[in-house]
Amino acid sequence: MGASKYIHIGRINFLAKTAYMGDLLLGTTFYTLILFVFVQLWRVLGGPSGLVVEGFGYREMVWYLTASEAIMLGRARIQDDISDEVKTGAIAYSLGRPYHYLGFKFACYWGETAVRMLVHIAVGIAIALLAVGPIQVTAVQLGALAVSVTLALILNFLIVACISLLAFWVEDTVPFFWIYGKLLFVLGGLFAPVELYPEALARAARASPFNYVLYVPARMLVRFDAAAWGNTIAAQLGWIAVLGALAVGLYSLGVRRLNVNGG
Amino acid sequence: MSTAGRTGAVTSQVRFVWEHFKFNLAAAMEYKAGFVSQVVFMLLNDMFLLFFWWIVFRRVSSIGGWTFQHVIAMHATLATSFGISVAVFGNSQGLPRIIAEGQLDYYLLLPRDPLLHVLVSRSDISGLGDVAFGIVAMALLGRERLSSLPVLCITALAGAAIFTSFNVIAGTLAFFVGHAQTISDQVGNALITFSTYPEPVFKGAVRVLLYTLLPAGFMVYLPVRLVSAFDPFVLAAILSFAAASIAAAGWAFRRGLKRYESGSLVVVRM
Numbered sequence: 393m394g395a396s397k398y399i400h401i402g403r404i405n406f407l408a409k410t411a412y413m414g415d416l417l418l419g420t421t422f423y424t425l426i427l428f429v430f431v432q433l434w435r436v437l438g439g440p441s442g443l444v445v446e447g448f449g450y451r452e453m454v455w456y457l458t459a460s461e462a463i464m465l466g467r468a469r470i471q472d473d474i475s476d477e478v479k480t481g482a483i484a485y486s487l488g489r490p491y492h493y494l495g496f497k498f499a500c501y502w503g504e505t506a507v508r509m510l511v512h513i514a515v516g517i518a519i520a521l522l523a524v525g526p527i528q529v530t531a532v533q534l535g536a537l538a539v540s541v542t543l544a545l546i547l548n549f550l551i552v553a554c555i556s557l558l559a560f561w562v563e564d565t566v567p568f569f570w571i572y573g574k575l576l577f578v579l580g581g582l583f584a585p586v587e588l589y590p591e592a593l594a595r596a597a598r599a600s601p602f603n604y605v606l607y608v609p610a611r612m613l614v615r616f617d618a619a620a621w622g623n624t625i626a627a628q629l630g631w632i633a634v635l636g637a638l639a640v641g642l643y644s645l646g647v648r649r650l651n652v653n654g655g
Numbered sequence: 656m657s658t659a660g661r662t663g664a665v666t667s668q669v670r671f672v673w674e675h676f677k678f679n680l681a682a683a684m685e686y687k688a689g690f691v692s693q694v695v696f697m698l699l700n701d702m703f704l705l706f707f708w709w710i711v712f713r714r715v716s717s718i719g720g721w722t723f724q725h726v727i728a729m730h731a732t733l734a735t736s737f738g739i740s741v742a743v744f745g746n747s748q749g750l751p752r753i754i755a756e757g758q759l760d761y762y763l764l765l766p767r768d769p770l771l772h773v774l775v776s777r778s779d780i781s782g783l784g785d786v787a788f789g790i791v792a793m794a795l796l797g798r799e800r801l802s803s804l805p806v807l808c809i810t811a812l813a814g815a816a817i818f819t820s821f822n823v824i825a826g827t828l829a830f831f832v833g834h835a836q837t838i839s840d841q842v843g844n845a846l847i848t849f850s851t852y853p854e855p856v857f858k859g860a861v862r863v864l865l866y867t868l869l870p871a872g873f874m875v876y877l878p879v880r881l882v883s884a885f886d887p888f889v890l891a892a893i894l895s896f897a898a899a900s901i902a903a904a905g906w907a908f909r910r911g912l913k914r915y916e917s918g919s920l921v922v923v924r925m
Contacts, residue, residue, distance in 0.1 A: 421841045432856045443714045564689045567696030574703035
């Protein structure tokens with residue numbers, strides 16, 4: 393009973409998003425553009441005397457970027473809603489309702505993310521196949537990858553929720569999201585796998601939660617390592633536990649500071 | 656109009672833009688913490704953009720003749736152009752929404768040029784962080800490139816004019832198709848995206864596109880060439896294209912305005 397209301401909320405959001413499929417497809421223009429640019433870039437970089445990355449040829453690199461960008465752009469943007477509701481005090485309306493605010497937002501996030509991811513994955517596969525052809529991947533590997541992508545998106549939700557809830561204490565959370573975006577870019581390995589980084593930076597990236605949002609699932613697509621899969625999933629679950637506790641803690645502390653004026 | 660009269664009109668427009676910018680800046684600085692965080696965080700945000708290229712150029716010496724210095728110059732020019740555009744002409748990217756919602760009425764009733772007035776009515780203060788990054792990036796080019804600074808400043812101003820005009824032209828689609836914010840955002844993103852990668856990456860028809868419909872060539876690629884070797888003809892080409900872009904934006908807006916219908920929207924402007 394507890395979970396069913398959240399599943400229902402997620403389903404409603406999923407259906408609401410599918411009603412605007414034209415908008416959603418138009419929104420993939422940027423994804424298409426980025427992949428096109430990267431196909432051109434790596435064609436130049438990965439030429440005969442060009443850049444060599446351990447285990448990543450031109451084809452693997454394109455598929456890696458297809459996966460990392462799909463996750464990056466397929467995530468629903470819930471930060472504006474949470475930050476606005478905290479700043480305006482509209483969050484007070486949810487306090488009396490029979491759900492946990494973060495659970496409600498999590499359900500909304502998944503409803504929209506599911507549609508966005510499906511569309512981005514379809515577009516990404518089409519572009520990568522056209523550009524470089526298929527890569528070797530089995531059904532079992534795809535199942536294992538789906539688990540990692542799901543955990544990556546949960547991790548992203550928790551990081552975004554933590555930053556958004558800072559609106560209880562600071563005027564504007566938007567600049568923090570610019571930095572989060574760039575942390576995903578650098579430590580998350582959005583444009584390049586960490587194998588390309590200097591050793592110290594690669595170690596720092598691997599120790600951060602951002603790495604588990606993009607790099608880990610994207611690398612899993614192109615270089616699946618069955619022996620390391622269990623450890624990877626355990627690390628993702630560990631970060632989810634830490635950030636989940638932090639988000640719930642921030643929310644509990646924040647609502648105590650809530651001042652609502654007028655009605 | 657006589658030459659003196661034309662000069663006076665231009666001076667008056669420049670003063671109008673400057674006064675609006677000062678007013679918007681003063682308004683933003685009322686919230687000091689927000690102002691500082693927007694500028695500083697945008698500066699940091701832009702610094703990260705160089706990270707990817709730093710990683711790449713550790714492994715390769717050049718990309719089709721472009722070195723890390725060229726890429727820094729590219730980001731410096733782009734960030735400065737973009738920053739000036741959004742900080743001074745902050746409504747250029749929101750023009751489709753303003754047109755579709757009938758909010759042009761207010762500007763049409765006033766004696767100033769409505770396009771210029773609507774553009775300067777808002778400032779995106781984070782653009783100052785982009786400009787600050789542009790200055791830092793130019794400094795990173797090193798002492799031997801110091802002589803290129805005046806050229807980079809002039810081309811950054813021209814780039815701001817091109818980017819603003821491009822957004823206006825894309826935004827005037829709203830006069831013809833109604834809601835055009837999404838498509839306008841997409842083409843704006845496309846221009847920015849192409850402007851953040853070295854020119855040699857693109858070939859054939861794409862290269863032609865970048866010197867015509869998506870003018871990244873005039874906004875960043877040609878200015879970068881000037882850093883390597885100054886060529887007065889290249890500078891003249893950039894300035895001519897900027898002037899033509901401004902004229903085209905004005906023409907497109909006036910053409911579109913003939914189809915404009917008031918939103919019958921009652922709003923209070925404080």
